[in-house]
Amino acid sequence: MFRHTRRMGLRSHGGRARFLTGLSLVLSFVFFLLLLDILVVSNVSQAAGPAGGREREFTITARQFAYSPPRIRVRLGDRVTLRVTSEDVVHGLYIDGYGINAKVYPGQETVVSFVANRPGKIRYRCSVICGNLHPFMIGEVVVGPNYTLWGALALTVLAAGGTVLMLWRRGEEIRDRSEEATDGTA
Amino acid sequence: MAQRSTAIARPILRPPQEVAWRKDLLGYRPVRWLVRQRWLQFALILPNLFVFTIVIMAGFLGTPIGAKNFAIIFVWIVWWALLILVLVPFGARIWCAMCPIPAVGEWMQRRAFILWKPKTFGLARKWPKGLRNLWVANFGFASIALTSAVLTTRPIVTGAVLLGLVIIAAVTHLVFERRTFCRYLCPVGGFLGLYSMAAPVEVRRVDAEVCRQCQFKACFRGSTEASLRVGGVGGYGCPNFEFPGAPMERNTYCLLCTECIKACPYENITIRTRPFFQDLQVEKGRKLDEAYKAFIMLGAAIMYSIVMLGPWGRIKDWANFTSFSGLLLYAAIFLGSILVAAPALHLVFTWLSRVFAGGSRPDLKKLFVDYAYTLVPLGLAGWIAFSFSFVLPNISYALSVLSDPFGWGWDLFGTKGYPWTPYAPHLLPYIQVPTLLLGLVLSIKVGSRWGIPLPGKTSPHPPRPGGRSSPSLHTWQV
Ligand code: SF4
Ligand code: SF4
Ligand code: SF4
Numbered sequence: 001m002f003r004h005t006r007r008m009g010l011r012s013h014g015g016r017a018r019f020l021t022g023l024s025l026v027l028s029f030v031f032f033l034l035l036l037d038i039l040v041v042s043n044v045s046q047a048a049g050p051a052g053g054r055e056r057e058f059t060i061t062a063r064q065f066a067y068s069p070p071r072i073r074v075r076l077g078d079r080v081t082l083r084v085t086s087e088d089v090v091h092g093l094y095i096d097g098y099g100i101n102a103k104v105y106p107g108q109e110t111v112v113s114f115v116a117n118r119p120g121k122i123r124y125r126c127s128v129i130c131g132n133l134h135p136f137m138i139g140e141v142v143v144g145p146n147y148t149l150w151g152a153l154a155l156t157v158l159a160a161g162g163t164v165l166m167l168w169r170r171g172e173e174i175r176d177r178s179e180e181a182t183d184g185t186a
Numbered sequence: 187m188a189q190r191s192t193a194i195a196r197p198i199l200r201p202p203q204e205v206a207w208r209k210d211l212l213g214y215r216p217v218r219w220l221v222r223q224r225w226l227q228f229a230l231i232l233p234n235l236f237v238f239t240i241v242i243m244a245g246f247l248g249t250p251i252g253a254k255n256f257a258i259i260f261v262w263i264v265w266w267a268l269l270i271l272v273l274v275p276f277g278a279r280i281w282c283a284m285c286p287i288p289a290v291g292e293w294m295q296r297r298a299f300i301l302w303k304p305k306t307f308g309l310a311r312k313w314p315k316g317l318r319n320l321w322v323a324n325f326g327f328a329s330i331a332l333t334s335a336v337l338t339t340r341p342i343v344t345g346a347v348l349l350g351l352v353i354i355a356a357v358t359h360l361v362f363e364r365r366t367f368c369r370y371l372c373p374v375g376g377f378l379g380l381y382s383m384a385a386p387v388e389v390r391r392v393d394a395e396v397c398r399q400c401q402f403k404a405c406f407r408g409s410t411e412a413s414l415r416v417g418g419v420g421g422y423g424c425p426n427f428e429f430p431g432a433p434m435e436r437n438t439y440c441l442l443c444t445e446c447i448k449a450c451p452y453e454n455i456t457i458r459t460r461p462f463f464q465d466l467q468v469e470k471g472r473k474l475d476e477a478y479k480a481f482i483m484l485g486a487a488i489m490y491s492i493v494m495l496g497p498w499g500r501i502k503d504w505a506n507f508t509s510f511s512g513l514l515l516y517a518a519i520f521l522g523s524i525l526v527a528a529p530a531l532h533l534v535f536t537w538l539s540r541v542f543a544g545g546s547r548p549d550l551k552k553l554f555v556d557y558a559y560t561l562v563p564l565g566l567a568g569w570i571a572f573s574f575s576f577v578l579p580n581i582s583y584a585l586s587v588l589s590d591p592f593g594w595g596w597d598l599f600g601t602k603g604y605p606w607t608p609y610a611p612h613l614l615p616y617i618q619v620p621t622l623l624l625g626l627v628l629s630i631k632v633g634s635r636w637g638i639p640l641p642g643k644t645s646p647h648p649p650r651p652g653g654r655s656s657p658s659l660h661t662w663q664v
């Protein structure tokens with residue numbers, strides 16, 4: 001029994017459950033980071049405030065290679081109007097998933113509007129090649145309540161916990177069985 | 187092929203216990219024929235060299251607008267997507283078998299494009315002992331990664347860096363033996379090696395006993411007149427300093443170049459499929475330099491997601507090297523997080539889990555290194571998720587660039603006018619989250635293997651032909 005565990009790198013020892021908890025901590029933490037930045041990065045909308053369905057208007061300036069403000073927050077069902085002006089060269093505004101694509105000129109206001117009918121983060125990006133970082137010129141509309149974020153986080157915890165639990169139970173099962181086997185041969 | 191009379195019996199090509207997941211690819215005649223052809227690698231390299239030449243030309247001569255330049259789109263979107271989404275997860279370092287970067291140097295060193303010649307050209311020096319690790323490659327990768335916002339968006343920088351790599355590789359081939367460049371210097375090779383451990387294919391010896399009795403060791407030393415009288419088609423000793431007969435137990439440094447298959451007089455090396463992430467169970471060979479690669483890669487994936495995909499213009503300015511102070515700040519943050527913060531975090535959690543574990547406590551450094559390998563599935567998933575988020579929105583540039591590679595107004599295939607079309611950008615989270623979750627589950631699974639009793643432990647199993655112990659195989663079928 002010991003021979004093999006040593007091969008695998010670790011001595012067999014007591015408190016395996018806690019050991020596993022420690023390990024899953026390592027992994028969950030890192031994963032948490034990953035998920036956070038890819039999906040949302042600290043953009044939890046305030047739960048309080050009036051319900052959706054309002055008219056919301058934002059003035060946005062575009063420059064190489066970002067929009068300002070970088071992130072706006074609305075609520076599900078709001079009608080969002082963006083008034084966009086460029087500070088430097090010609091930019092664009094393409095809203096992911098809405099098929100809206102407009103040009104943004106210096107000193108001239110472009111107005112786009114859409115209904116925020118998807119929870120989570122809606123990205124919009126520059127659609128006119130405006131310089132080297134053009135493909136990464138991205139702005140964000142966070143539509144709260146952010147079900148996507150909470151769903152993803154819950155899934156993460158579930159998946160991590162579930163895997164640990166499953167592996168642990170399987171481990172116990174195997175140990176029981178091998179103990180039976182040893183008893184049988186003894 | 188089989189009617190040779192030798193002192194040692196030829197091994198059975200198919201390992202006796204064929205299990206689901208495990209197929210001996212050389213059991214298929216056409217495959218066996220193909221990998222024994224000397225022209226195979228040349229044929230793989232040639233098209234890539236052609237594309238590579240256009241990339242370098244476009245980099246230096248083409249338009250400076252990245253999105254309209256073949257170099258940027260084909261290297262950082264098309265090649266990168268292929269590499270991280272397909273080639274590495276499914277084909278290990280198969281890219282290295284067709285990579286044009288070391289080709290020029292290797293051809294000079296071998297004085298041949300295709301043929302096997304016993305004598306090589308160049309000084310054939312040995313790489314200094316103290317540098318026989320991944321540290322140079324790690325720091326090379328970290329510094330290139332630091333410049334990535336510039337490198338991946340300015341054609342001239344891409345062209346210059348790639349040409350620079352070719353030149354360094356060529357010089358290295360003339361001064362040092364074999365592919366010293368690929369083993370110890372290439373910034374790409376390090377992460378290919380790390381993530382190739384995940385891939386479901388492997389080049390391995392078949393029968394340990396045949397290797398033990400083999401007096402040629404041609405897989406490492408290369409074919410000789412004597413070994414050729416017994417068998418083999420004339421092959422170089424492993425270009426990447428592996429000794430497949432020793433045996434080789436992980437994919438990390440195998441370039442899938444098939445030289446050992448050609449050289450082995452007993453046809454004792456094969457290519458097999460296998461379960462994913464198998465190599466992560468191999469304790470032998472785990473080292474701090476490789477572990478660091480895992481932190482660097484995971485850290486870089488996280489940093490890039492914030493810098494490149496985030497909405498913050500200031501950070502993009504820093505990464506774009508627009509001011510010196512910004513550059514310094516960015517360098518400190520970027521390098522600090524991938525080289526210091528990520529490993530430090532890992533250390534803290536390793537230490538914690540050691541404290542929690544109680545009982546006989548394993549050595550902290552060993553634990554630190556061992557656990558780093560559990561980050562491989564997660565890191566790979568992180569890179570796949572990150573890559574989707576710039577590949578899907580931008581891959582449509584490839585069509586227009588194909589017709590007008592230099593941005594000179596050509597329209598070779600009539601696709602120049604193809605408009606920029608982001609593919610399913612709003613569905614990205616629904617692709618990324620499951621990818622990451624899968625990475626997480628696999629990471630935990632890989633790690634838990636070391637803490638949980640495994641089946642088969644009480645009854646000693648005979649070692650498998652691959653030299654791998656059976657329990658790891660069982661648990662994969664859970
Ligand atoms: S290690 Fe680097 S240079 Fe060598 S074949 Fe692989 S990618 Fe190419
Ligand atoms: S794999 Fe290498 S050591 Fe084994 S039989 Fe072939 S040449 Fe000899
Ligand atoms: S000679 Fe064999 S072991 Fe060495 S890199 Fe080529 S395929 Fe891999």
Ligand SMILES: [Cu+2]
Nearest residue numbers: 091126130137
């Ligand atoms: Cu722009």
